Amino acid sequence: MRVSPLTATLILCAVHALGCMPTPSNPGTSAPAPAAPTAAPTAPATPEAEATQIFAGRCSPCHGANGAGDGVAAAALTPRPRDFHDATWQASVTDAHIEAIIRGGGAAVGKSPVMPGNPDLVGKPAVVVALRAMIRGMR
Numbered sequence: 661m662r663v664s665p666l667t668a669t670l671i672l673c674a675v676h677a678l679g680c681m682p683t684p685s686n687p688g689t690s691a692p693a694p695a696a697p698t699a700a701p702t703a704p705a706t707p708e709a710e711a712t713q714i715f716a717g718r719c720s721p722c723h724g725a726n727g728a729g730d731g732v733a734a735a736a737l738t739p740r741p742r743d744f745h746d747a748t749w750q751a752s753v754t755d756a757h758i759e760a761i762i763r764g765g766g767a768a769v770g771k772s773p774v775m776p777g778n779p780d781l782v783g784k785p786a787v788v789v790a791l792r793a794m795i796r797g798m799r
Contacts, residue, residue, distance in 0.1 A: 711790035718778065719791075727798040739772050744798035758792045 704710040722737060724730040727744035734741050742749065760768050765777030781788050
């Protein structure tokens with residue numbers, strides 16, 4: 661059987677192209693390698709650990725790292741963020757009130773809507789209790 665030069669060229673091109681395709685045994689260079697899987701962020705081991713992370717990331721920018729109402733964003737806010745060390749305020753609010761503010765923000769209890777809620781915590785009551793306990797511990 662005799663193969664025409666054109667057919668031979670097409671066969672050689674096809675074989676060459678197939679040889680350049682990435683396969684497990686021939687990674688080639690025509691396609692990028694898949695990215696290495698990244699580890700999923702791990703959830704904190706306890707509600708208290710999660711509450712500590714949440715306070716540091718969400719609460720401290722306004723309320724300050726120690727809850728004194730002196731976070732980096734506090735100066736620009738009206739009204740100023742609550743100072744959790746204020747004994748008069750601590751005595752005037754119930755645990756349920758603090759937990760409602762944590763979940764729904766200031767507007768949920770008739771206070772400033774500048775205080776945002778945390779609707780993602782509605783399904784995490786133990787984390788809300790741990791955050792409330794942190795705030796109560798700042799007396």
